Amino acid sequence: MAKNETVKNGIFPMGPKNDAYAKFFTGQSYLQGLVADPAVNVGVGNVTFEPGCRNNWHIHHDGFQILLVTGGEGLYQEDGQPARLLKPGDVVVTHDGVKHWHGATKDSWFSHIAITAGTPEWLEAVSDTDYAKAEEGAK
Amino acid sequence: MAKNETVKNGIFPMGPKNDAYAKFFTGQSYLQGLVADPAVNVGVGNVTFEPGCRNNWHIHHDGFQILLVTGGEGLYQEDGQPARLLKPGDVVVTHDGVKHWHGATKDSWFSHIAITAGTPEWLEAVSDTDYAKAEEGAK
Numbered sequence A, B: 001m002a003k004n005e006t007v008k009n010g011i012f013p014m015g016p017k018n019d020a021y022a023k024f025f026t027g028q029s030y031l032q033g034l035v036a037d038p039a040v041n042v043g044v045g046n047v048t049f050e051p052g053c054r055n056n057w058h059i060h061h062d063g064f065q066i067l068l069v070t071g072g073e074g075l076y077q078e079d080g081q082p083a084r085l086l087k088p089g090d091v092v093v094t095h096d097g098v099k100h101w102h103g104a105t106k107d108s109w110f111s112h113i114a115i116t117a118g119t120p121e122w123l124e125a126v127s128d129t130d131y132a133k134a135e136e137g138a139k
Helices: A002-008 A019-024 A128-138 B002-008 B019-024 B128-138
Strands: A029-035 A043-049 A058-072 A074-078 A084-086 A091-094 A100-104 A110-122 B029-035 B043-049 B058-072 B074-078 B084-086 B091-094 B100-104 B110-122
Touching (some): A002 A058, A019 A029, A029 B091, A058 A100, A074 A128, A100 A110, B019 B029, B074 B128, B100 B110
Antiparallel strands (some): A029 A043, A043 A110, A058 A110, A074 A084, A074 A100, B043 B110, B058 B091, B058 B110, B074 B084, B074 B100
16 A cells, blocks of 8 residues: 555645546546646646546647646546556646546556646546556556 | 655656756756647756756746746745745746746755746846855745
8 A cells, every 4th residue: 555655645735625526537536736827828736536536538628738647556548549557757748639538547546747728628437348448458 | 865865766757967958057957858749838847956056047938937846945036035945845836027046955956847838038147145145035
């Protein structure tokens, strides 16, 4: 469990339960806002996922998203592509309009900094079957 | 020296000596690029400063800079303001047009993620006198 404690006690706070976005997630996530400033075009937050937790498929319109992985083990998948296994230090750039999801692996907590521009469109949840396939394909 | 080892062995690589920007720094810095993508309007890098190292006064025009402190102890100062002492987990937002500098304290290594938009204008170095005053005022 050492890795899980590392995620929960990282450099940036884990923050409270992510109630505001809970309807767009499967499982429990936590969100600590880091930057929400009308004078800059990106928001920054620290997102933490319990094992098995992932967000729904979504798209950033007129924007982008950058993930900086800070702890644990996670998955990232773009529509039609195999999933990527993510570990601390990994970086993901999601381009404007690309349908994708991210989250923890089934047995590990996971945390990333998210740097986000534009307007998100939230889509369907990642089914248990597709989630299991993603993890299988990424390892 | 435990803290210094922590900075040098952080989540994101320290990268090579920052030769490209050496003329805009006093002392030795290191730079690991993380995102340089023409499809997004920000660049992201991990910057590490040896003890006493700081960058010159500079301005981000038509943009901004966000610092996410990842290790050690550092300083941030905007023109005309007292310096801030920075520790892991701290966040700094520099607005468009604001003259500022950042760097390590004199006895500690320091690292931060920099998320940068716009065009930098590099100005004069932070003199030894002003650097000492900044650190004194921040503690």
